[in-house]
Amino acid sequence: MPLAPAITDLDQLKERPALARLLAWNPDAVEAAKLDRDELTIVVKRPAIREACAILRDDGKLQFNFLCDITCVDWYPNEPRFEVVYHLLSVPRQQRLRLKVRLAGDDPSLESITSVWPSANFFEREIYDLFGVRFSGHPNLRRIMMPEDWEGHPLRKDYPVEGYR
Amino acid sequence: MPQMFTPSPTLEATGPSTMTLNMGPQHPSTHGVLRLLLEIDGETVVRLMPDIGFLHTGIEKTCEAKFYQQAVPLTDRIDYLCPLTNNLCYVLAVERLLGLEIPPRAQWLRVMLNELTRINSHLVWLGTHALDIGAMSVFLYCFREREDTLRIFEMVSGQRMMTSYFRIGGLALEPPLGMFDTVRKFVNRFPSRVDEYENLLTANPIWLRRTKGVAYLAPEDAIALGATGPTLRASGVDIDLRRDMPYTGYEKFQFKVPISHDGDVFARYIVRVEELRESNEIVRQTLEGVPEGPIKADAPKIVLPDREKMKTQMEALIYHFKIVTEGFPVPAGEVYQAVESPRGEMGYYVVSDGSPKPYRVHVRAPSFANLQALETMCKGRLIADVVAAIGSIDIVLGEVDR
Numbered sequence: 253m254p255l256a257p258a259i260t261d262l263d264q265l266k267e268r269p270a271l272a273r274l275l276a277w278n279p280d281a282v283e284a285a286k287l288d289r290d291e292l293t294i295v296v297k298r299p300a301i302r303e304a305c306a307i308l309r310d311d312g313k314l315q316f317n318f319l320c321d322i323t324c325v326d327w328y329p330n331e332p333r334f335e336v337v338y339h340l341l342s343v344p345r346q347q348r349l350r351l352k353v354r355l356a357g358d359d360p361s362l363e364s365i366t367s368v369w370p371s372a373n374f375f376e377r378e379i380y381d382l383f384g385v386r387f388s389g390h391p392n393l394r395r396i397m398m399p400e401d402w403e404g405h406p407l408r409k410d411y412p413v414e415g416y417r
Numbered sequence: 418m419p420q421m422f423t424p425s426p427t428l429e430a431t432g433p434s435t436m437t438l439n440m441g442p443q444h445p446s447t448h449g450v451l452r453l454l455l456e457i458d459g460e461t462v463v464r465l466m467p468d469i470g471f472l473h474t475g476i477e478k479t480c481e482a483k484f485y486q487q488a489v490p491l492t493d494r495i496d497y498l499c500p501l502t503n504n505l506c507y508v509l510a511v512e513r514l515l516g517l518e519i520p521p522r523a524q525w526l527r528v529m530l531n532e533l534t535r536i537n538s539h540l541v542w543l544g545t546h547a548l549d550i551g552a553m554s555v556f557l558y559c560f561r562e563r564e565d566t567l568r569i570f571e572m573v574s575g576q577r578m579m580t581s582y583f584r585i586g587g588l589a590l591e592p593p594l595g596m597f598d599t600v601r602k603f604v605n606r607f608p609s610r611v612d613e614y615e616n617l618l619t620a621n622p623i624w625l626r627r628t629k630g631v632a633y634l635a636p637e638d639a640i641a642l643g644a645t646g647p648t649l650r651a652s653g654v655d656i657d658l659r660r661d662m663p664y665t666g667y668e669k670f671q672f673k674v675p676i677s678h679d680g681d682v683f684a685r686y687i688v689r690v691e692e693l694r695e696s697n698e699i700v701r702q703t704l705e706g707v708p709e710g711p712i713k714a715d716a717p718k719i720v721l722p723d724r725e726k727m728k729t730q731m732e733a734l735i736y737h738f739k740i741v742t743e744g745f746p747v748p749a750g751e752v753y754q755a756v757e758s759p760r761g762e763m764g765y766y767v768v769s770d771g772s773p774k775p776y777r778v779h780v781r782a783p784s785f786a787n788l789q790a791l792e793t794m795c796k797g798r799l800i801a802d803v804v805a806a807i808g809s810i811d812i813v814l815g816e817v818d819r
Contacts, residue, residue: 320755321781323781343654371641
């Protein structure tokens with residue numbers, strides 16, 4: 253089963269319902285899109301993430317009502333350094349969607365989506381703890397895995413695997 | 418003077434009649450090292466805050482420093498009650514990154530062992546959950562059958578718990594002679610054993626008093642708080658990834674997805690006990706007509722050659738040497754693979770940059786998300802119900818902390 257090449261052209265993908273809905277709402281909010289290995293990824297601009305999530309959740313046809321996961325990828329030393337990755341699931345339609353927000357290394361912060369899905373609480377705390385990405389509007393943004401006086405953010409690529417000695 | 422103790426989260430009492438109570442991390446009913454900070458008014462829970470991270474071992478970070486095939490044993494350690502489900506989820510993600518086709522025999526064996534793992538995990542849950550609530554004998558009954566499933570895992574992989582039996586591209590070894598007979602004996606015996614557990618609990622008035630109507634979770638709350646698996650299905654949301662988004666050949670098997678609309682501890686108990694029976698039926702179906710053929714994909718650059726070939730053929734020896742010393746490159750890309758683990762939706766997000774080591778492995782642990790529902794379940798209930806609620810969401814702290 254050879255891999256099909258990824259489609260990254262917005263024009264080819266704009267028929268996809270989730271992308272079409274976001275483009276209809278605000279074409280400037282969508283930075284890029286990609287269809288790779290049957291998974292659709294939409295890169296959303298940083299200020300739009302909370303509203304984009306709310307729209308995808310509340311849309312009567314899309315019904316992405318479940319937040320599976322939030323995580324982060326560190327592309328150090330490349331810029332934009334961080335990618336915050338959201339995995340959404342539509343329970344009635346059994347469809348998945350991936351949203352991404354790219355963040356610069358010198359200002360890793362974005363809006364929390366805990367007001368859209370309360371389940372984002374722990375996931376965002378974990379990203380704050382392990383990557384040092386700040387979420388504004390989070391009710392309790394504290395370390396969750398590491399001790400509170402820990403220095404550094406272990407999952408960053410410039411943090412050595414053995415820790416600092 | 419250097420500070421001796423790590424400042425940990427604290428909870429302040431907010432009302433005139435409330436006080437705070439620390440529960441755990443060394444508490445037998447927290448199933449590991451979960452610490453709960455409770456604010457209580459008399460015996461009623463006003464606020465509840467989980468404090469986790471005691472078992473954080475940095476598995477996601479360690480994976481980034483290993484070759485793709487070397488990360489498989491790490492996935493066992495994430496959730497020690499369902500190691501094979503973790504193996505499965507990880508190898509499926511990497512196989513999708515590679516675009517690898519898995520032979521049918523390997524898929525059938527994967528389904529069979531994955532369902533036995535679910536039985537194993539649910540048995541440990543049932544035993545310890547009943548023990549928490551005070552039904553001691555159920556524990557002994559459950560561990561009798563759990564021992565049988567562990568023996569089956571030992572037969573196929575040589576290990577009872579940390580099996581690492583699923584490998585990228587197939588299975589580690591051909592299952593030994595007599596393995597299917599052992600599984601068949603287990604499958605024929607098991608339904609009557611589930612009857613035994615139900616005899617002890619389902620109509621037991623003490624059990625009913627402790628579980629009925631306790632720790633209620635509404636379906637909309639369950640979805641908003643990210644609960645999955647039996648916790649979600651017991652609240653009446655009908656989703657099971659094995660049926661709705663099938664993977665590794667689950668579409669070939671018929672099974673029911675038990676759901677309940679009560680949303681309490683008893684509903685979660687009933688859903689899981691029914692799942693024990695359904696899993697047993699899936700194992701029975703897999704035993705009928707396991708396809709013959711190879712157990713590894715035909716991809717010499719990715720799958721280790723058989724021992725025999727490695728010692729007699731030069732190409733096999735070269736491939737073996739290269740895979741072990743250099744790994745194999747994986748085409749750049751990213752995959753989110755989700756499977757239905759005994760606790761809910763387990764997802765592996767694997768990012769590749771084209772090198773032989775994963776750039777990022779993230780585990781969406783079902784227990785981690787389910788734990789967030791605990792406060793909603795316990796608010797306004799008695800402290801004793803907190804113990805029942807923790808048991809009913811079936812957390813494994815290895816998975817929560819990773």
